[in-house]
Amino acid sequence: MRMVVVTWAAILIAVLLAAGCLLFAISVKG
Amino acid sequence: MSGLVRGIFSFGAYVFLLLFPLIIGALSRHPGQGRGFWVEFAVACGYVGLAIMAAQFALVSRVQFVAGIFGQDALQHFHKQMGYAVTVFVLAHPMLLFLRGLPWGMLNPFTLEHHWVWRFGAIGFWGLGLLVCLAAFRKRLKLSYEWWHVTHAIIAAVALSSALLHVYLVGYDSSRAGMRVLWSLYLLILFALVVRYRILRPLEMWRKPWEVVENITEHGNARTLVLHPIDHHGLRFAPGQFAWLNTGKTPFHFDQHPISISSSAESGANCQIAFTIKPLGDWSREVVPEIKPGARVWLDGPYGVLSPDRDQGPGYVMIAGGVGITPLHSMCETLAIRDDCRPIILFYAAHDYDELIFREDLEKLQKQMNLKLVYVLEKPNLGWDGEHGRITAELLRRRLPRHYKRFQFFICGPTLLMDAVEQELHKLDVGSEFIHSERFDLV
Numbered sequence: 001m002r003m004v005v006v007t008w009a010a011i012l013i014a015v016l017l018a019a020g021c022l023l024f025a026i027s028v029k030g
Numbered sequence: 031m032s033g034l035v036r037g038i039f040s041f042g043a044y045v046f047l048l049l050f051p052l053i054i055g056a057l058s059r060h061p062g063q064g065r066g067f068w069v070e071f072a073v074a075c076g077y078v079g080l081a082i083m084a085a086q087f088a089l090v091s092r093v094q095f096v097a098g099i100f101g102q103d104a105l106q107h108f109h110k111q112m113g114y115a116v117t118v119f120v121l122a123h124p125m126l127l128f129l130r131g132l133p134w135g136m137l138n139p140f141t142l143e144h145h146w147v148w149r150f151g152a153i154g155f156w157g158l159g160l161l162v163c164l165a166a167f168r169k170r171l172k173l174s175y176e177w178w179h180v181t182h183a184i185i186a187a188v189a190l191s192s193a194l195l196h197v198y199l200v201g202y203d204s205s206r207a208g209m210r211v212l213w214s215l216y217l218l219i220l221f222a223l224v225v226r227y228r229i230l231r232p233l234e235m236w237r238k239p240w241e242v243v244e245n246i247t248e249h250g251n252a253r254t255l256v257l258h259p260i261d262h263h264g265l266r267f268a269p270g271q272f273a274w275l276n277t278g279k280t281p282f283h284f285d286q287h288p289i290s291i292s293s294s295a296e297s298g299a300n301c302q303i304a305f306t307i308k309p310l311g312d313w314s315r316e317v318v319p320e321i322k323p324g325a326r327v328w329l330d331g332p333y334g335v336l337s338p339d340r341d342q343g344p345g346y347v348m349i350a351g352g353v354g355i356t357p358l359h360s361m362c363e364t365l366a367i368r369d370d371c372r373p374i375i376l377f378y379a380a381h382d383y384d385e386l387i388f389r390e391d392l393e394k395l396q397k398q399m400n401l402k403l404v405y406v407l408e409k410p411n412l413g414w415d416g417e418h419g420r421i422t423a424e425l426l427r428r429r430l431p432r433h434y435k436r437f438q439f440f441i442c443g444p445t446l447l448m449d450a451v452e453q454e455l456h457k458l459d460v461g462s463e464f465i466h467s468e469r470f471d472l473v
Contacts, residue, residue, distance in 0.1 A: 001452075001462040001463070001465055001466075001467075002100070002101060002103075002104045002467075003104065003107050003469060005104075006100070006104050006107050006108045006111065007107070007111055009041070009108065010108055010111035010112055010114075010115060011111075013044070013045055013048070013112070013115070014115040014118070016045055016049075017045075017048055017049065017078045017082075017115070017119070020048075020049045020052050020074070020078065021052065021071055021074035021075055021078055021119075022071065022074075023052075024052040024055065024056055024070065024071075024073075024074040024077075025067050025068075025070040025071035025073075025074055026067070027056050028055070028056055028059045028063070028064050028070050029064040029065075029066055029067040029070050
């Protein structure tokens, strides 16, 4: 159970980070 | 601070630390300095990749504040998952730049015409690739855990240092004060964690040595090392927890293994502690049987969240496979000493009767406490009239009491057994919040 939660937490974080990259690129692209 | 608050705080802090370089990068830019969406997206992937790489060590450096909430095994699993995530970000970084016209030759660290900035980037890139491949395919490549552990640490240090140098030398964002301070701070935190993990923690262990009192041969070729503290008060732990056992010449030795404590947590005045080890790898096959009484060993612990002290219930169902009996033996012994009268049903799966470790102990405990013992043998001996085959939902239903759904379930054993038993328990409508297990077979 904990391992399933951990896997989903890692996926959620990866998605958040990808969204962060997207926002960064949009805000500074010039 | 409660566990939930600490968990949310740790999760939030982790995400924030990974995103912080992007925030600083965006804030320190002046208008009109952008290089287009795809180049900036590639740069962002590089920053995030580097931040994940830097944070990877924190997950496995056994920081009690975090390990006590999630469990060290969950952190190691998370470390592995984030290893795959970092690969995606680090792979995206050069690939997107190549699509924008950067030459593919940049990934060759041996090309003499390249400036060191690209060479460091390439070393970081290939280093990470090697790291992930060795971790993912260690067993298929037949690498010993000890060899893999040492090389994993060395390659990770080389890959991270190269990636950091790459960022410093690229200039642009990293030439700005904010970015330089940020990466220096991350490096400082990482350095502090390494110093704590590789120097301070072993020094603390050195001050608290343990002496091997007995090295007992158990059923199923297992060994029990009984340890006595030398000039200290021993280790306070909860039943079911584990510790890293270091049998090297000094606690600085890389050769350390997470082993469940098999003795009672209520050891009383003698402060002795026991670890039961099955010969499953090089260390347990070759080193453990040769450890003589009088030898000095070191412990780092306790760790682990598999414990009836943490998950209280009106009764317990314990399911063990093979040497997975060790933490459950510790739980039963502890509860017996505490005169705990709650019902315990222990299902113990083994290949045959001779493989049942602690069977005499368990049968004695059955008479002392409210313990029901169910052996499940894969290959039963002639004349065996107990359970045999696998632990199925049908077998569990036959042996469990009426109100089992409110009980806490602890499972320990080989990964395949734990996965199968969890599925069988779901068939019996046992809620996931009542099922507890610990997994270390991650690499």
